[in-house]
Amino acid sequence: MQTRNNIHTIRLFDLLAMDGGEHFFESIANSFVSKNADVEQFFRKKAVQATKLNTAATYLVISYENKKFDLLGYFTLATKMLTLKQDSLSKTECKAISRFGYFDEDSLSYKLPAVLIAQFSRNFNESSKSISGDDLMDIALDKIKDILHSTSGKAVFLECEQKQSLIDFYTRNNFQPLGNTILSKDNKELTQLYIIL
Template sequence: MGYITVSLYDYIDDSTDIQDLLKTFSCPLNLEVESFLKDKAIDFERKHFARTYLVFSDTFQLPSLLGYFTVALKHLAIPIDISKSFRKTITEYIDREEAITYLIGQLGRNCAVSERISGSDLMTLAIAVIYDVYLKIGGRIILVECENQEKLRIFYENQGFRLLCSNIDNNLLQYVSTVKSLH
């Protein structure tokens, strides 16, 4: 099965139609992911905080909203206690204390449809969007943040991310990788 990725930004002027579409999204395993798409994504688009991409099946009968991901830029403070080799891997400098990263802020699959998309496929689509921007403006690091749950840790590690630290401000784990190593 193939996928079509559409930027929510291109459709925010059709807010009634797009709101109806977003209401079809369900993610009972992570209500924050569901709530973001339904209640915050359009506002984030209008304020240029982040870009949300909707992923549809490419079937011609009835395309279904299979999932979505949100990308943004985020300032990252590099912890002082990480090894110099890891610091150099992610920043290219052994004494770098901060960096601007591409943040994959949301990644969610729609449980309300019979067709499914894998988390790996959603991640691949998100990386493709980031890679396109990377080719145009540069950058280096991709950041994901997640709750400290074994299933999420394993997922991100299997996607090629390495644990950087636990974010004290929001109690989330921060995982990083370079754009080049994921593309």
């Protein structure tokens, strides 16, 4: 468990390993409200399965004061290959990326292992103590830095709906748009953004 200003980060895997942990998670999952229905449903219905299958790692961000547990938000991380087109990068970026990725001549792009922020949301339930999206992102990036320090790599990316408010939020937090469009499983257009830590 990671603690920061009385805010704790708990890995769902560790919670599920405790006696009664899965039951406790189920008791709080339905109190989670997100502005994005897919992100909310993942947390409520799929996070436990993804944890058990080890396809993604979910982290709960909570406060615990006066014996009261408050779920502030969550984020889910996974590892995936990131593709960066050579023509979208500066020479300096290409040089930096080539240290921990490789250049694919067929696609004229750099491919590198990266951490995907697969899910990310604060809790919009009115009964929850407020945390800002910026603070939640700081917590997520601190956790990712710890992970990368223990393993290797420097790249982080995410995929979001093509809403200007979302893109503005991520660019304010130092992510750079890749300038591409991908389709989600349910055919929503998403844009990718990345950051090198």
